[in-house]
Amino acid sequence: MSPTNPIENALADLLRRIEPVAHELGDLFAKHGHELALVGGPVRDVLLGRSGADLDFTTDAHPERVLEIVRDWGDAIWTIGIDFGTVGVRKGDWQLEITTYRSESYDPKSRKPEVAYGDTLEADLARRDFAVNAMAVRLPGREFVDPYGGLADLARKVLRTPGTPEQSFDDDPLRMLRAARFASQLGFTVDPDAVRAMTEMAGRIEIVSAERIQAELDKLICGAHPREGLTILVETGLADHVLPELPKLRLEIDEHHRHKDVYEHTLIVLDQAIAQEVGGPDRVLRWAALLHDIGKPKTRRNEPGNRVSFHHHEVVGAQMTKRRLTALRFPKEVTSDVARLVELHLRFHGYGTGEWTDSAVRRYVRDADHLLDRLHKLTRADCTTRNKRKAAALARTYDQLEERIAKLAEEEELAKIRPELDGNEIQEILGIPPGPMIGRAYKFLLDLRMDEGILGKDVARARLLEWAATQ
Known part of the structure; x- marks a missing residue:
């Protein structure tokens, strides 16, 4: 293939960048009497001006034969996908997947695809999901193969x-x-x-x-x-x-009548959350933005004056979020973080128009914990009013909150707030063994710390004894 047009130039540049992989691997398979082609996403992406370190290849060699061919060539080999005809290989910084020509389909009663091996590259490309992913470059000959018009679809x-x-x-x-x-x-x-x-x-x-x-x-x-x-x-x-929680939002008009429906509001919040990202997509923030109002359909109530309320929708929404993400097999930490953001997304509005006490600031930071930066972004994104004066007022109020957080953080190390007495000290002062009472005492002291700041151990001890006498 000589680089005589933009397409050939792009593919030639790709093949130059992935040397020695393309040349060596193509020659290696040809030496063993088998076909090999670079296929799918890497071909599509280079034609779109994108690049990555993962390469997909397809071959007429069956997986066991592929293992024989690459065993002494690859730096590392893995077979986690071998039941589906795929062998993984690492060569230098490149991650390769070599898959046998195949077709796959689902039995109506089975959750697992049935894999059947094929004989030709063209037939393999026919079973690809979309024409833009059904383009290939034969190796080592570098012939561009596009039997289903993927190149035209890329242009369109x-x-x-x-x-x-x-x-x-x-x-x-x-x-x-x-x-x-x-x-x-x-x-x-x-x-x-x-x-x-x-x-x-x-x-x-x-x-x-x-x-x-x-x-x-x-x-x-x-x-x-x-x-x-x-x-x-x-x-x-x-x-x-x-x-299913997402389409259900289309029918729920929000309580301020600011949007056609909560579904559209949700998409705007997602857009505004994304606009605040730094350094790439934040999956936790994005999922929280998407799911933050899913509790509204279950909590919708008609109020006097043709108004609608959604009281405690953040609590219900957090529970629904946990159930949905758990059902989708999300990692526990992602599920927990997204649900917590959904639960906290209205907390800012519970403190009025800026009359934040030091205690309220401490609790806000303590409850958000490692999610504080994301909570800032979600809360700001959730302001979708078209009233410019109201939007500016909300932004100023939140600016003031962040300033208060920064000031207190300097003074008190907010993220590290703990009671002034630990569990061992509580046991010694109260003269009781470990048990539920220690936990309740710890919570009392933490609330005391949140509400009144640093009091000193002597005062904390006296207050603890006063509290214990009432229990």
């Missing part, structure tokens, strides 16, 4: 299946979520025929495991355009099956 920024979308989504229903995920990551639109098939087949997604669904949703929410991906999920009905 559209996601279209190589074959009929019905067959593609029936073979692997997760591809419906991938359409939404790629829309988020790449900013592409989904072909109308694919959207129609997704809408008709949305229920088929329930055959896919929670872990695979979680991985796609997480990539979607961390994409460059999550609003586009979420809109696809809601409009096709896929969200009803994988994130």
Whole structure:
């Protein structure tokens, strides 16, 4: 392949950058009588001007044969995906996945794809999710292969299946979520025929495991355009099956009548949270922004004067968040952090218009703990009023709160606040063994510290004895 046009230039540059991998691996497979091609995401991304350290290859060699070929060549080898025809290899800084030509489909009663090996590159590309991922470069000959018009789809920024979308989504229903995920990551639109098939087949997604669904949703929410991906999920009905709390927000008018519905408000909050990120996507902040109001449908009440209230929706929402993220098999720490932010997202508004006592500031910081910076961002993002004067007043009030936090942090090391007496000292002063009473005493002293600041151990001891006498 001689670099005579922009496409060939881009691919030639990619192959130069991944030497010696491309040249050595292509020659190695050819020497052993097998085909090899760079395929999928790496080809797509280089044509989009993107790059990464992960490379995908496909071959006619079966996995056991692949292991024989790369055993002495790779720096490290792993076989975690070998049941699905994939062998992992590390070569220098490159992470490679070499997968046997294949086709896969789901049995209607099974959550696991059935894998069958194929014989040709073209047939393997036919089973790929979208045409933009069905392009390849044969190695070592460097022949560009694009049998399903992926290059044209890249130019149009559209996601279209190589074959009929019905067959593609029936073979692997997760591809419906991938359409939404790629829309988020790449900013592409989904072909109308694919959207129609997704809408008709949305229920088929329930055959896919929670872990695979979680991985796609997480990539979607961390994409460059999550609003586009979420809109696809809601409009096709896929969200009803994988994130049902989201479409339910469309019917809930918020109590200030500032927006068409809480669903649109939620997307704006997500946008405004993302705008505050530094150093890349913050999955905890983004999930908290997306789920912060999911408790509203369950807490909606009609009030006098044609008003609507959602009392304690943050508490209910935190419980719902835990259930949903747990069902999706999110890590415990992510689930806990997102739920805590949902629970705390209204705390700022509970302190009026800025009359924050030192005690209130201490409690705010203590309750937020390591999530304080994210809580700042979520609280600011949750201001979506179109009233510029009101928005400016809220921003000023929060500015004042952050100034108070910074001032007290200097004076008292807020993040490290503890009672002035530890558990051992409490036991010694009260003359009691470990048990529930020690925990209650500890909480009393912590509240005392929060409310009144540093009193000194002598005063803390006297107050503890006064408290104990009433128990």
